[in-house]
Amino acid sequence: xxxxxxxxxxxxxxxxxxxxxxxxxxxxxxxxxxxxxxxxxxxxxxxxxxxxxxxxxxxxxxxxxxxxxxxxxxxxxxxxxxxxxxxxxxxxxxxxxxxxxxxxxxxxxxxxxxxxxxxxxxxxxxxxxxxxxxxxxxxxxxxxxxxxxxxxxxxxxxxxxxxxxxxxxxxxxxxxxxxxxxxxxxxxxxxxxxxxxxxxxxxxxxxxxxxxxxxxxxxxxxxxxxxxxxxxxxxxxxxxxxxxxxxxxxxxxxxxxxxxxxxxxxxxxxxxxxxxxxxxxxxxxxxxxxxxxxxxxxxxxxxxxxxxxxxxxxxxxxxxxxxxxxxxxxxxxxxxxxxxxxxxxxxxxxxxxxxxxxx
Amino acid sequence: xxxxxxxxxxxxxxxxxxxxxxxxxxxxxxxxxxxxxxxxxxxxxxxxxxxxxxxxxxxxxxxxxxxxxxxxxxxxxxxxxxxxxxxxxxxxxxxxxxxxxxxxxxxxxxxxxxxxxxxxxxxxxxxxxxxxxxxxxxxxxxxxxxxxxxxxxxxxxxxxxxxxxxxxxxxxxxxxxxxxxxxxxxxxxxxxxxxxxxxxxxxxxxxxxxxxxxxxxxxxxxxxxxxxxxxxxxxxxxxxxxxxxxxxxxxxxxxxxxxxxxxxxxxxxxxxxxxxxxxxxxxxxxxxxxx
Numbered sequence: 001x002x003x004x005x006x007x008x009x010x011x012x013x014x015x016x017x018x019x020x021x022x023x024x025x026x027x028x029x030x031x032x033x034x035x036x037x038x039x040x041x042x043x044x045x046x047x048x049x050x051x052x053x054x055x056x057x058x059x060x061x062x063x064x065x066x067x068x069x070x071x072x073x074x075x076x077x078x079x080x081x082x083x084x085x086x087x088x089x090x091x092x093x094x095x096x097x098x099x100x101x102x103x104x105x106x107x108x109x110x111x112x113x114x115x116x117x118x119x120x121x122x123x124x125x126x127x128x129x130x131x132x133x134x135x136x137x138x139x140x141x142x143x144x145x146x147x148x149x150x151x152x153x154x155x156x157x158x159x160x161x162x163x164x165x166x167x168x169x170x171x172x173x174x175x176x177x178x179x180x181x182x183x184x185x186x187x188x189x190x191x192x193x194x195x196x197x198x199x200x201x202x203x204x205x206x207x208x209x210x211x212x213x214x215x216x217x218x219x220x221x222x223x224x225x226x227x228x229x230x231x232x233x234x235x236x237x238x239x240x241x242x243x244x245x246x247x248x249x250x251x252x253x254x255x256x257x258x259x260x261x262x263x264x265x266x267x268x269x270x271x272x273x274x275x276x277x278x279x280x281x282x283x284x285x286x287x288x289x290x291x292x293x294x295x296x297x298x299x300x301x302x303x304x305x306x307x308x309x310x311x312x313x314x315x316x317x318x319x320x321x322x323x324x325x326x327x328x329x330x331x332x333x334x335x336x337x338x339x340x341x342x343x344x345x346x347x348x349x350x351x352x353x354x355x356x357x358x359x
Numbered sequence: 360x361x362x363x364x365x366x367x368x369x370x371x372x373x374x375x376x377x378x379x380x381x382x383x384x385x386x387x388x389x390x391x392x393x394x395x396x397x398x399x400x401x402x403x404x405x406x407x408x409x410x411x412x413x414x415x416x417x418x419x420x421x422x423x424x425x426x427x428x429x430x431x432x433x434x435x436x437x438x439x440x441x442x443x444x445x446x447x448x449x450x451x452x453x454x455x456x457x458x459x460x461x462x463x464x465x466x467x468x469x470x471x472x473x474x475x476x477x478x479x480x481x482x483x484x485x486x487x488x489x490x491x492x493x494x495x496x497x498x499x500x501x502x503x504x505x506x507x508x509x510x511x512x513x514x515x516x517x518x519x520x521x522x523x524x525x526x527x528x529x530x531x532x533x534x535x536x537x538x539x540x541x542x543x544x545x546x547x548x549x550x551x552x553x554x555x556x557x558x559x560x561x562x563x564x565x566x567x568x569x570x571x572x573x574x575x576x577x578x579x580x581x582x583x584x585x586x587x588x589x590x591x592x593x594x595x596x597x598x599x600x601x602x603x604x605x606x607x608x609x610x611x612x613x614x615x616x617x618x619x620x621x622x623x624x625x626x627x628x629x630x631x632x633x634x635x636x637x638x639x640x641x642x643x644x645x646x647x648x649x650x
Contacts, residue, residue, distance in 0.1 A: 118634070126592060129585070130633070130637060137630055140626060140627040263582075305473075305474070306471075310466065310470045313470065320463065
């Protein structure tokens with residue numbers, strides 16, 4: 001048993017991840033996240049960070065899809081569908097939101113499976129188009145007659161079920177927004193860890209191989225459609241998880257409406273991933289923090305209106321032109337040993353170095 | 360049995376809305392043919408075209424159909440500017456970069472429009488709003504006829520430019536084989552700018568027609584652009600006749616979908632057809648099968 005775990009750690013490269021500079025950085029980040037509510041009890045700031053966490057999960061789900069060489073312009077389909085399922089179940093059967101979020105995410109993975117079945121054979125542009133189409137269809141479905149009786153069309157749905165409510169600990173009363181912050185932080189860390197493990201496993205190597213060269217991957221005996229489908233299902237599951245978490249947490253007002261399927265929510269994870277850096281675990285984290293926190297919210301105090309969106313757009317254009325690997329490449333300058341970049345070429349280089357040493 | 364007489368207005372209406380998609384898809388195809396990039400921000404270019412037409416119409420009070428011509432010229436230069444500032448830098452880098460840079464342009468154009476013209480809903484009111492002509496017993500609003508004629512005029516101009524002038528020849532040569540064109544002394548970067556400008560000018564025509572058909576605000580661009588993209592996929596990437604046929608089919612499908620299933624199904628019907636089409640023929644209706 002112990003041996004198994006040890007070999008798993010070895011195999012998935014977790015030791016490599018948690019060592020040296022990386023370990024220090026990760027511990028620093030975790031420590032910072034833990035004591036944040038001690039430093040400030042400002043509801044707005046903590047709410048923002050919690051929202052950013054949910055977007056990190058959402059962006060990471062898109063990132064996982066991109067890691068296997070696929071792209072989706074309609075990820076809002078999955079995030080919205082899971083939110084609706086979760087909220088409907090929680091209200092109808094009075095279930096715990098944890099159960100309904102999980103069911104919602106499974107439902108979204110099931111949707112992803114069905115859509116993926118038709119999509120994995122399509123090439124990049126076509127896939128992007130079709131997924132976009134599904135987002136429009138989903139938005140239409142929740143608005144039209146038979147279904148809008150349940151989903152209440154444009155009015156949207158409210159729920160009274162929260163992922164965490166206020167608790168009292170050692171005589172201190174911890175308000176709901178702080179408990180929700182901790183819960184969502186833990187979920188985010190688990191999700192990121194899972195993504196990291198997937199990427200370092202055989203599954204991840206197959207994804208990377210397909211991304212780098214589909215034809216070569218096929219000749220190496222990788223069942224391309226199967227692995228693409230797996231990537232699609234995992235990605236949609238995570239997107240569903242983010243969507244479910246979102247509706248049961250205070251900043252969304254415990255509310256969902258057809259707006260959730262809007263193009264904007266399909267584009268957000270793409271923007272976060274790209275500005276942060278694709279195909280790295282830390283890319284979406286950095287991208288979400290910079291774009292979401294600084295531009296969408298932080299600049300609200302300086303630029304009141306549409307200017308901040310113009311700034312986001314200009315930032316995107318500048319990043320694509322001047323930092324093709326995203327903001328992570330700035331970070332890399334200061335922390336050289338990468339935590340997540342696992343392109344096939346880099347693996348090959350490492351293997352080569354290892355062999356050279358053995359000789 | 361469905362009565363044909365009641366369907367005829369629906370079909371006309373489908374062709375009338377299809378005009379916008381045809382113009383957008385043709386512009387996109389022109390850009391794709393030459394530069395091999397897909398401009399996802401094409402809808403936003405169209406939206407800017409809407410506003411320029413609106414502006415000219417409000418400020419000078421000319422016939423809105425005539426306002427399309429100066430709007431075309433303005434958008435031609437704006438298109439050149441966009442190409443030079445953004446797409447030139449990432450040419451040949453990769454397909455994902457195109458999507459990302461388009462997203463950036465979408466955000467910039469949408470919000471610049473919102474800053475300049477506010478996000479209130481606007482509409483150009485046609486001078487022929489209530490005039491209805493009758494053709495072969497079917498009554499047909501005059502706007503429909505003029506829209507279709509404008510579309511045909513724009514495409515004819517494009518045809519003359521592409522097939523009867525030296526620049527057109529250079530554009531065709533570049534889209535056939537970029538390297539060979541370069542070797543023959545064609546300044547391909549100039550051709551890139553011109554074809555992007557032409558695509559944007561066609562989008563401005565689409566924008567003018569759109570503004571006359573429907574109400575618009577800075578956020579209308581995304582859906583028509585993606586529909587135009589669907590049209591391209593149906594008609595085959597890079598094929599202009601395909602774009603025309605695909606645009607007509609798509610407009611008809613939407614109109615019929617709305618007629619039979621009700622208003623909310625408008626957008627969804629078109630996409631459902633696209634998805635079914637792609638499942639049956641993953642390379643598009645007129646597209647060539649890639650190895």
